[in-house]
Amino acid sequence: MVTRTVDLRSDTVTKPTEAMRAAMSAAEVDDDVLGTDPTAFRLESEVARMLGKEAGLFVPSGTMSNLISVLVHCDIRGSEVILGDNSHIHIFENGGISTIGGVHPRPVKNNVDGTMDIGLIEASIRDPRGELVYPTTRLICLENSHGNTGGRCLPVEYIDRVGELAKKHGLKLHIDGARIFNASVALGVPVNRLVQPADSVSVCLSKGLGAPVGSVIVGSKTFIAKARRLRKTLGGGMRQVGFICAAALVALQENLGKLEHDHINAKALAEGLNQIEGLRVNLAAVETNIIFFDILEGSKITAAELYKHLMEHGVLVMPEGPSRMRIVLHHQISSCDVQYTWSCFLQAFTGLQEENGN
Amino acid sequence: MVTRRVDLRSDTVTKPTEAMRAAMATAEVDDDVLGVDPTAFRLESEVAEIMGKEAGLFVLSGTMGNLVSVLVHCDTRGSEVILGDNSHIHIYENGGIATIGGVHPRPVKNNEDGTMDIDSIEAAIRDPRGELLYPTTRLICLENSHANSGGRCLSVEYTDRVGELAKKHGLKLHVDGARIFNASVALGVPVNRLVQAADSVSVCLSKGLGAPVGSVIVGSKSFIAKARILRKTLGGGTRQVGLICAAAFVALKENVEKLEGDHRKAKILAEGLNQIKGLKVDVAAVETNIINVDIVDSKFTAEQLHKHLEEHGVLVMSKGQFRSVFSIVNHPFRFARKWTKLEFVARTK
Numbered sequence: 001m002v003t004r005t006v007d008l009r010s011d012t013v014t015k016p017t018e019a020m021r022a023a024m025s026a027a028e029v030d031d032d033v034l035g036t037d038p039t040a041f042r043l044e045s046e047v048a049r050m051l052g053k054e055a056g057l058f059v060p061s062g063t064m065s066n067l068i069s070v071l072v073h074c075d076i077r078g079s080e081v082i083l084g085d086n087s088h089i090h091i092f093e094n095g096g097i098s099t100i101g102g103v104h105p106r107p108v109k110n111n112v113d114g115t116m117d118i119g120l121i122e123a124s125i126r127d128p129r130g131e132l133v134y135p136t137t138r139l140i141c142l143e144n145s146h147g148n149t150g151g152r153c154l155p156v157e158y159i160d161r162v163g164e165l166a167k168k169h170g171l172k173l174h175i176d177g178a179r180i181f182n183a184s185v186a187l188g189v190p191v192n193r194l195v196q197p198a199d200s201v202s203v204c205l206s207k208g209l210g211a212p213v214g215s216v217i218v219g220s221k222t223f224i225a226k227a228r229r230l231r232k233t234l235g236g237g238m239r240q241v242g243f244i245c246a247a248a249l250v251a252l253q254e255n256l257g258k259l260e261h262d263h264i265n266a267k268a269l270a271e272g273l274n275q276i277e278g279l280r281v282n283l284a285a286v287e288t289n290i291i292f293f294d295i296l297e298g299s300k301i302t303a304a305e306l307y308k309h310l311m312e313h314g315v316l317v318m319p320e321g322p323s324r325m326r327i328v329l330h331h332q333i334s335s336c337d338v339q340y341t342w343s344c345f346l347q348a349f350t351g352l353q354e355e356n357g358n
Numbered sequence: 359m360v361t362r363r364v365d366l367r368s369d370t371v372t373k374p375t376e377a378m379r380a381a382m383a384t385a386e387v388d389d390d391v392l393g394v395d396p397t398a399f400r401l402e403s404e405v406a407e408i409m410g411k412e413a414g415l416f417v418l419s420g421t422m423g424n425l426v427s428v429l430v431h432c433d434t435r436g437s438e439v440i441l442g443d444n445s446h447i448h449i450y451e452n453g454g455i456a457t458i459g460g461v462h463p464r465p466v467k468n469n470e471d472g473t474m475d476i477d478s479i480e481a482a483i484r485d486p487r488g489e490l491l492y493p494t495t496r497l498i499c500l501e502n503s504h505a506n507s508g509g510r511c512l513s514v515e516y517t518d519r520v521g522e523l524a525k526k527h528g529l530k531l532h533v534d535g536a537r538i539f540n541a542s543v544a545l546g547v548p549v550n551r552l553v554q555a556a557d558s559v560s561v562c563l564s565k566g567l568g569a570p571v572g573s574v575i576v577g578s579k580s581f582i583a584k585a586r587i588l589r590k591t592l593g594g595g596t597r598q599v600g601l602i603c604a605a606a607f608v609a610l611k612e613n614v615e616k617l618e619g620d621h622r623k624a625k626i627l628a629e630g631l632n633q634i635k636g637l638k639v640d641v642a643a644v645e646t647n648i649i650n651v652d653i654v655d656s657k658f659t660a661e662q663l664h665k666h667l668e669e670h671g672v673l674v675m676s677k678g679q680f681r682s683v684f685s686i687v688n689h690p691f692r693f694a695r696k697w698t699k700l701e702f703v704a705r706t707k
Contacts, residue, residue, distance in 0.1 A: 012597050013389045024601065025383040029570060031371045060418055064593020094591035100458050212387060212598030233452035234592045235422020239370050240570030243382060244602065 005314040006337045011179075011262075011289060011330040014210040019254060020247040027246035031239050033232070039242030043249050044216060050252075051180075051201055052192030053218035057227050058245055062178045063093045064236055065202030065215040066141075071101040072226045073139040073172045073200070079103050080135040082124050084110035086148045088176060089141060100234075104135045112285070114146025114154055118161055125169050140166050143176040144194070145183040150282070151266075151290030151328075153183040156194050163197020173197055178204040178215070182288040185259045199223065208259055208289060208330055211251035213244045258331040262289040265338050266329045272342040278349050289329040292320065300349050309348040315341050363671045366684045369537075369620075369647060372568040377612065378605040385604035389597050391590070397600030401607050402574060408610075409535075409559055410550030411576035415585050416603055418594050420536045421451045423560030423573040424499075425592065429459040430584045431497040431530045431558070437461050438493040440482050442468035444506045447499060447534060458592075462493045470643070472504025472512055476519055483527050498524050501534040502552070503541040508640070508683075509624075509648030511541040514552050521555025531555055536562040536573070540646040543617045557581065566617055566647060569609035571602050620647040627684065649684040650677065 007013045016024070030037045044056035059065045066089050070081055074097075081097065083090050085107035089097065097103045106124050108116045126134040142162060144154040159175070166173040175198040177183075184191040195201045200219035205211035217227055231237060238244075267283075270291045274281040278299025281291060295303045303323045310317060318326040329338075365371045374382070388395045402414035417423045424447050428439055432455075439455065441448050443465035447455065455461045464482050466474045484492040500520060502512040517533070524531040533556040535541075542549040553559045558577035563569035575585055589595060596602075625641070628649045632639040636655030643650070651674075653660055660682050667674060675683040 009392055010389070013392065015387060016598060016601065021383040025379045029373055031368070034367055034371065059593065060596045061593045063590065063595060067593050094587065096591045096593075100591060206597045212601055213596045229452070232421065233454045233458060235417065235419045235425050235454075235594060236592075237421060238418050238571045239564045240372075240374060243374065243379075243570060247601075 004337070004340065005316065006333060006341050007316045008327040008329070008333065008341065009316050009318045011207040011328045014206075014208075014330050014332050016212045016247055017210070017250070017254070020210075020212065020250045023246040023250045024243040027243040029240035029242035032241045033237045033239060037240060037242040037245070039249070040245045043245040043252075046249065046252065047203060047216040048218045050191060051195055051203065051218045053201070054221045055224035056216045056218045057224050057231060058241065058248070059215050059217060059231055059236055060213055060238070060244075062088075062176075062202060062204045062206075062215045063096065064231070064234060065204075065217045066093060066174075066176055067096050067101065067234070068227050068230050069174045069200045069202055069217055069219075070097045070103055070139060070141070071230055072223060073174060074101070074103045075226070076136070076138070077102060078135050079138045080106050080126060081139040081141060082106045082108055082121055082137060083141040084108060084114075084116055084143060084146070086110035087141065087143045088147050088178065089143070091148065106137065110146070110149060112149055112152075114143065114149045114152035115158055118165060121162065122165055122169075125171070137169070137171060139172045139174060141174045141176060142198075143178075145179040145186070145288050145290075147178070147290070150285045150292045151179065151182065151288035152285060153186050153287050155187060156189050159194065160197055166197070172199040174199065175201045177201045179207060179288065181256060182208055182259055182263070186263055186288050205248040205251050208262060209248075209251040209255045210331055211248040214248050216248075255331055259289070262329040262331060262333070263287075265289075265333065265335060266291055266327075268335075269327065269329070269338045269342060273345060276345055276349050279345070291327040291329075293325055293327070295323045295325070297323070300351070306345075306348050310344055313344045313347075315344050363673070365673045367673045367675045368685045369565040372564070372570075374570045374605055375568065375608070375612075378568075378570065378608045381604040381608045382601050385600045387598035387600035390599045391595045391597060395598060395600040395603070397607070398603045401603040401610075404607070404610065405561060405574040406576045408549060409553055409561065409576045411559065412579045413582035414574045414576045415582050415589065416599065416606070417560075417573050417575060417589055418571060418596070420446075420534075420560060420562045420564075420573045421454065422589070422592065422594050423562070423575045424451060424532075424534055425454050425459065426585045426588050426594075427532045427558045427560055427575055427577075428455045428461055428497060428499070429588055430581060431532060432459070432461045433584070434494070434496070435460060436493050437496045438464050438484060439497040439499060440464045440466055440479055440495060441499040442466060442472075442474055442501060442504070444468035444504075445499065445501045445534065446505055446536065447501070449506065464495070468504070468507060470507055470510075472501065472507045472510035473516055476523060479520065480523060483529070495527070495529060497530045497532060499532045499534060500556075501536075503537045503544070503646050503648075505537070505648065508643050508650040509537065509540065509646035510643060511544050511645050513545065514547045517552065518555050524555075530557040532557065533559045535559045537565060537646065539614050540566055540617050540621070543614075544621055544646050563606040563609050566620060567609040567613045569606040572606050574606075617647070621645075624649055624684075631684075647685060651682045651684060653681070
């Protein structure tokens with residue numbers, strides 16, 4: 001039986017396209033540590049311009065982009081950062097801001113829509129009069145779209161309010177914008193308007209935009225200058241890095257327009273899955289390209305059996321607990337793949353015979 | 359006036375060759391964080407095999423290679439590492455092992471040949487009985503070839519002796535082998551024998567070997583497993599990284615044999631420069647591809663020399679007021695250019 005592979009584990013699995021490989025092959029490069037790699041500079045300038053910030057810095061991963069941003073904003077020992085208790089930085093980055101950066105995290109409850117209550121954020125800001133016993137709050141981090149709640153979008157009004165709160169207390173605001181373009185497309189808000197109050201933003205090019213490697217941090221010129229230095233310290237100072245940036249430039253130019261289609265695919269698949277008895281999807285929560293679904297108790301098959309069945313049919317998903325799984329759509333998943341995926345799920349739950357008759 | 363450009367600032371300036379670009383364009387890749395990128399795996403296995411170690415890990419830079427290695431060996435708070443006071447880790451890596459890793463450095467004097475006296479190393483090892491006041495020594499770092507002393511090679515006998523010392527005291531040994539292939543070629547010692555005593559080695563592919571990006575750390579399987587996690591923590595977990603590894607592979611296959619040529623050219627250039635009145639080069643110290651040039655004519659400074667050279671398209675690295683560093687790397691330079699350079703320099707006199 002011929003099986004295709006439909007890799008829905010993450011939008012990081014996208015492979016470089018022909019156009020990207022061609023761009024990489026022909027890229028103009030130079031030593032980005034001794035001087036400036038021209039292609040890296042072009043990419044950094046372009047992303048900064050798109051996000052309405054002064055300057056940009058290419059880094060090899062989203063983890064490094066957040067680590068650098070937090071550490072630059074919190075460069076004084078004894079700093080504290082407020083972030084969501086279900087944020088990527090807090091859950092999936094090895095606690096690096098603390099173990100590597102010495103910054104203390106102050107997690108605040110993430111609501112199911114990815115926000116944190118403004119009142120709770122404000123209550124978490126350390127009172128300077130208690131400085132003898134408190135660390136000093138210097139930074140608030142938001143994540144847009146919010147990964148762990150299912151790719152939920154923080155609206156521009158909410159971000160503006162958090163920005164005002166930060167200003168009121170003399171704090172910086174960093175947005176983990178790994179999937180900021182997904183949020184911008186889903187909300188119908190230009191990306192530079194969406195991140196306007198932010199002092200810094202980290203943007204992934206290797207996720208939905210499909211580049212093989214990399215992220216870009218954007219912020220003020222002084223912020224980026226410090227970030228460049230910290231990037232070197234962490235070991236992210238790469239030499240002829242332009243050819244990776246060339247692929248990223250292609251990603252930006254070609255795949256931004258495809259994000260909407262990923263969202264449409266996600267919505268369609270989510271609706272299809274929700275109709276299957278034994279599965280449940282919170283449809284209202286599917287705003288971008290991520291779907292969380294639950295296998296209900298008492299359903300015909302267990303989560304483990306479902307996972308196995310899917311894998312046997314070439315459909316790869318991400319387990320997220322004993323009865324929960326995650327699907328992420330990206331531009332290398334076609335509508336056809338979505339159809340195939342849905343039929344695999346259906347088959348698992350209804351136990352339909354295989355087409356070649358067994 | 360048409361000026362050619364001869365960039366001798368460092369061997370990191372090498373641009374990817376056609377073969378590398380072709381390899382990058384066709385590389386087989388996958389998500390190296392969610393799973394294993396096949397090209398990265400091939401490169402890591404190949405370098406580990408060449409170095410005689412169990413496993414390897416591709417990292418984006420020499421700095422990251424050393425940072426990860428030191429931090430993995432010294433993963434317990436309160437650790438100390440012995441290293442040369444003129445080593446790359448101590449001087450040119452932003453003090454990251456301390457500022458990022460919380461590891462305390464114990465620098466020991468580097469001799470002119472890149473070694474540290476064995477006795478001085480032993481004397482620097484903390485006595486465990488003083489642990490109430492002392493950090494705990496866990497690691498010794500060597501650098502081969504040793505950059506700041508001019509690309510000097512540590513002999514295999516010396517490396518073995520330091521290895522024995524480390525073992526005697528229950529310490530690990532890491533070799534910063536950014537230019538280990540240069541050392542191996544210059545000494546005529548197979549690279550796996552040269553680093554036999556080491557628990558871990560960091561090897562640069564982006565220097566003399568000419569790859570655009572990257573280094574590989576090698577060591578035991580358990581060491582590399584921890585290194586992989588720390589690499590992720592530092593932000594070095596890259597996705598379809600095989601693209602970069604493909605170029606590094608080409609570098610490894612094609613350019614190790616060209617290192618000897620770099621050494622020969624360096625020797626000739628060094629001798630030529632030493633003959634110029636006003637310049638001094640310790641020709642015997644030129645063992646690999648790096649030349650330290652001192653200006654002994656006090657009538658002008660390194661800065662003036664650099665400016666003159668730059669006007670003629672020759673780029674070198676400054677090392678203080680009266681010293682310049684010339685790094686020779688093979689491609690794309692041709693031999694004739696070296697002599698032209700000598701003429702330019704002679705004209706300044």
